[in-house]
Amino acid sequence: xxWRVLRPMGFDSFGLPAENAAINEGGHPREITERNIAAIxxxxxxxxxxxDWKREISAHExxxxxxxxxxxxxxxxxxxxxxxxxxVNWCPYDQTVxxxxxxxxxxxxxxxxxxxxxxxxxxxxKITAYADELLHYDLPEWGEWPERTxxxxxxxxxRSEGAEILFRIEELDVDxxxxxxxxxxxxxxxxxxxxxxxxxxxxxxxxxxREYVKRTASRxxxxxxxxxxxxxxxxxxxxxxxxxxERLPVYxxxxxxxxxxxxxxxxxxxxxxxxxxxxxxxxxxxxxVIDEDGVLINSGEFTGLPADQGKERIxxxxxxxxxxxxxxxxxxxxxxxxxQRYWGxxxxxxxxxxxxxxxxxxxxxxxxxxxxxxxRPKGVPPLASNEEWxxxxxxxxxxxxxxxxxxxxxxxxxxxxxxxYVDPHNDRAPFDRRLVxxxxxxxxxxxxxxxxxxxxxxxxxxxxxxxxxxxVGFGEPFGRLFHQGWLQMGGSKMSKSRGNVTGPxxxxxxxxxxxxxxxxxxxxxxxxxxxxxxxxxxxxxxFLRRLWRVxxxxxxxxxxxxxxxxQQVTALGRKAHTTIAKxxxxxxxxxxxxxxxxxxxxxxxxxxxxPDDPAARFAAETAVSLIQPYAPHMAAELWERLGHExxxxxxxxxxxxxxxxxETFELVVQVNxxxxxxxxxxxxxxxxxxxxxxxxxxxxxxxxxGGKIRQTIVxxxxxxNFVTD
RNA sequence: GCCGGGGUGGCGAAAUCGGUGAUACGCGGCUGACUUAAAAUCAGCUGCCCCCUUCGAGGGGCGUGCGGGUUCGAGUCCCGCCCCCGGCACCA
Numbered sequence: 089x090x091w092r093v094l095r096p097m098g099f100d101s102f103g104l105p106a107e108n109a110a111i112n113e114g115g116h117p118r119e120i121t122e123r124n125i126a127a128i129x130x131x132x133x134x135x136x137x138x139x140d141w142k143r144e145i146s147a148h149e150x151x152x153x154x155x156x157x158x159x160x161x162x163x164x165x166x167x168x169x170x171x172x173x174x175x176v177n178w179c180p181y182d183q184t185v186x187x188x189x190x191x192x193x194x195x196x197x198x199x200x201x202x203x204x205x206x207x208x209x210x211x212x213x214k215i216t217a218y219a220d221e222l223l224h225y226d227l228p229e230w231g232e233w234p235e236r237t238x239x240x241x242x243x244x245x246x247r248s249e250g251a252e253i254l255f256r257i258e259e260l261d262v263d264x265x266x267x268x269x270x271x272x273x274x275x276x277x278x279x280x281x282x283x284x285x286x287x288x289x290x291x292x293x294x295x296x297x298r299e300y301v302k303r304t305a306s307r308x309x310x311x312x313x314x315x316x317x318x319x320x321x322x323x324x325x326x327x328x329x330x331x332x333x334e335r336l337p338v339y340x341x342x343x344x345x346x347x348x349x350x351x352x353x354x355x356x357x358x359x360x361x362x363x364x365x366x367x368x369x370x371x372x373x374x375x376x377v378i379d380e381d382g383v384l385i386n387s388g389e390f391t392g393l394p395a396d397q398g399k400e401r402i403x404x405x406x407x408x409x410x411x412x413x414x415x416x417x418x419x420x421x422x423x424x425x426x427x428q429r430y431w432g433x434x435x436x437x438x439x440x441x442x443x444x445x446x447x448x449x450x451x452x453x454x455x456x457x458x459x460x461x462x463x464r465p466k467g468v469p470p471l472a473s474n475e476e477w478x479x480x481x482x483x484x485x486x487x488x489x490x491x492x493x494x495x496x497x498x499x500x501x502x503x504x505x506x507x508x509y510v511d512p513h514n515d516r517a518p519f520d521r522r523l524v525x526x527x528x529x530x531x532x533x534x535x536x537x538x539x540x541x542x543x544x545x546x547x548x549x550x551x552x553x554x555x556x557x558x559x560v561g562f563g564e565p566f567g568r569l570f571h572q573g574w575l576q577m578g579g580s581k582m583s584k585s586r587g588n589v590t591g592p593x594x595x596x597x598x599x600x601x602x603x604x605x606x607x608x609x610x611x612x613x614x615x616x617x618x619x620x621x622x623x624x625x626x627x628x629x630x631f632l633r634r635l636w637r638v639x640x641x642x643x644x645x646x647x648x649x650x651x652x653x654x655q656q657v658t659a660l661g662r663k664a665h666t667t668i669a670k671x672x673x674x675x676x677x678x679x680x681x682x683x684x685x686x687x688x689x690x691x692x693x694x695x696x697x698x699p700d701d702p703a704a705r706f707a708a709e710t711a712v713s714l715i716q717p718y719a720p721h722m723a724a725e726l727w728e729r730l731g732h733e734x735x736x737x738x739x740x741x742x743x744x745x746x747x748x749x750x751e752t753f754e755l756v757v758q759v760n761x762x763x764x765x766x767x768x769x770x771x772x773x774x775x776x777x778x779x780x781x782x783x784x785x786x787x788x789x790x791x792x793x794g795g796k797i798r799q800t801i802v803x804x805x806x807x808x809n810f811v812t813d
Numbered sequence: 814g815c816c817g818g819g820g821u822g823g824c825g826a827a828a829u830c831g832g833u834g835a836u837a838c839g840c841g842g843c844u845g846a847c848u849u850a851a852a853a854u855c856a857g858c859u860g861c862c863c864c865c866u867u868c869g870a871g872g873g874g875c876g877u878g879c880g881g882g883u884u885c886g887a888g889u890c891c892c893g894c895c896c897c898c899g900g901c902a903c904c905a
Contacts, residue, residue, distance in 0.1 A: 234817095234818090235817060236818055236899070236900080237817095239816060239817040240899080243816065243817085244900080244901075246902095246904070248904075248905090266905080267904095268905060269905065341903095342903090343903045348904045348905075349904070352905095353905050354905085363905080365903090366903095417904075417905090419901080419902095537899080540900080611826090611839095612825055612826060613826085616825095619825085621824095621840080624840060627838095627840055630854095633854095634854095673829075677829085680829095682827095682838085683838080686837065686838035688838095689839075754833070755833095756832085756834090760886090761884095762886095766833070798885090800885090801832090801885055801886080803832050803886095806832055806833075810885085811885045811886095
């Protein structure tokens with residue numbers, strides 16, 4: 089009531105789903121995309137969604153993606169978008185790189201194909217620079233994010249505290265850093281391991297080592313993790329343990345990952361399961377340095393300290409000696425966002441032999457997605473096939489240069505769209521900061537839990553950076569977050585990408601938009617997945633018909649005793665008020681949409697039993713008002729039949745607190761915690777009067793049976809409980 | 814293994830602050846009314862066990878994954894387990 093609410097709609101229209109559909113059906117991705125958008129828009133209108141269509145945006149339209157490109161350039165200027173060779177996930181079906189966040193169980197989230205690890209030069213956003221910040225939340229509203237979402241993000245970022253320690257290899261004249269969370273076990277290190285991809289390994293001239301590295305390169309990731317026994321090879325080199333000068337043999341083994349920490353570890357077989365397995369396989373020493381009580385042993389001057397103190401003291405000592413320092417490591421990796429596909433936002437970069445990577449000048453934006461002969465994926469970016477588009481003069485030196493032909497991941501488009509909603513037609517900037525600061529952060533965000541480590545993290549990263557740039561005045565994109573469940577059909581999630589969707593069209597044809605909307609919300613809590621059943625909706629259809637009939641009966645009731653007497657408060661009138669209170673509280677505060685429907689059903693049932701009640705008209709109006717968000721078409725019609733005009737111009741009904749209080753209530757009388765009698769008593773009785781009435785009950789007397797009452801508990805407006813010996 | 818979320822009838826679920834015979838509302842099922850019949854609609858019943866029965870109903874016990882505990886009173890709080898779902902995981 090009285091709030092200004094923005095209800096926009098947009099389409100994340102670039103990307104693989106649209107492009108793959110176009111490939112399967114034939115035709116240009118743009119045609120398919122725009123046809124689908126039109127169909128979805130029509131469906132939403134048929135269902136009666138209240139959307140401000142003037143603000144509609146689509147990621148694939150030039151007016152939108154020119155500002156995606158503009159933002160990219162801002163990130164590029166700050167070094168937050170960079171190109172580098174790195175191990176990436178390659179989807180052999182879609183013929184493109186896929187972000188870590190959208191590889192699920194080793195498979196491409198879009199097509200379900202197993203991805204391969206490849207070393208490729210790709211574009212990355214430096215989200216890792218914000219790893220620590222993204223663990224901390226800037227909005228009090230963050231408290232309203234579901235616990236599980238926060239946990240998923242925390243796990244994904246994967247912060248661990250420990251130390252970086254330098255181990256010297258004399259033969260190569262280098263200090264090799266390792267990351268460890270257990271510097272307290274430093275005295276227990278008995279060997280040292282390099283990942284096969286570690287740069288130092290190339291310098292080791294040893295056939296066996298070369299052979300091993302070659303062998304492991306072919307089975308990475310999954311295959312490596314499921315290996316039963318640890319494999320590795322001795323390099324002939326030794327490192328010096330900085331804390332005691334011991335010389336430890338250096339191995340190359342693929343249980344050490346280049347992607348995490350420094351790609352090298354100190355191995356402490358006594359206190360690490362994996363190191364122990366390796367030590368047992370290679371017959372290496374195992375030295376315990378912490379006893380059962382968590383106290384350091386065999387640890388030189390640190391012996392006798394509890395482990396947590398030992399940790400600190402050893403790191404302090406290393407720092408003084410210049411051989412180590414406290415360090416933090418993250419699991420999160422930079423976001424790879426370049427795709428070797430056609431249907432996406434072009435990356436506004438020009439590669440020049442002399443000047444290197446040059447940003448397309450802002451004044452030359454947008455870089456319009458060119459037409460190409462054949463946009464099917466072939467592993468090389470399709471944009472490169474349009475040579476007229478590809479070759480342009482270098483903006484710096486004017487020499488012939490080449491455009492970047494990769495396109496952006498569609499999650500770049502969706503990392504800022506909510507800001508565009510407030511100013512969708514601005515052609516001088518992505519948005520006006522004043523408007524954004526007025527409307528945003530988004531008060532209530534709704535989306536699937538499946539985006540916890542993807543879209544929801546990317547957007548938080550984008551907004552952090554945009555705040556630093558002065559583009560927005562806040563650091564979190566979304567306040568309250570709600571994860572809706574998915575409709576299921578035959579046990580699996582109905583979704584566009586899975587293709588098991590019963591289009592709402594058929595259901596609307598059969599049952600009507602109001603019934604479909606009401607049933608979907610009545611099925612259960614909105615955050616739960618729900619199996620669609622046709623028999624379920626029949627119940628809702630019956631209810632809506634009953635409501636229709638009962639309200640019409642009231643609307644046309646001309647019997648003389650029927651009038652809207654606000655003075656005379658009846659049970660039905662009170663029921664209407666408690667229904668308002670419940671529905672309002674459940675929707676606003678609890679985000680429960682199924683219980684208000686149940687409450688209106690109850691009200692309707694009661695109204696049907698007493699259509700001549702003096703409060704019948706009020707009860708009918710209440711039922712119609714409360715059902716409006718669910719069944720807006722029918723509610724609007726009934727409202728008119730009740731002699732009013734436009735229901736959607738009416739304020740939400742308010743319960744009269746005075747009428748929520750009943751004049752009498754049912755007093756429950758317990759003896760030793762068991763209900764023994766109930767009686768209707770006036771609400772304004774004092775405690776001792778309640779006890780008096782309770783004691784008077786013959787039923788209660790029979791249970792007290794002359795026994796001694798040890799204690800009497802009175803809960804106002806509820807019950808009296810006698811405790812006997 | 815670590816972290817998070819859950820477990821209530823035949824089914825979807827409700828019980829908002831420890832205070833009404835747990836299971837509202839709906840689905841399904843059973844019975845009846847209306848009907849030539851069906852549909853639609855309406856009414857009643859529908860957790861388990863036992864006792865009494867004059868057939869109206871009444872009475873007792875057990876029940877919210879399992880076992881304990883706190884309390885006058887526990888679906889709700891505490892301790893210990895079991896199971897299901899999700900995230901992370903050769904992450905040093």
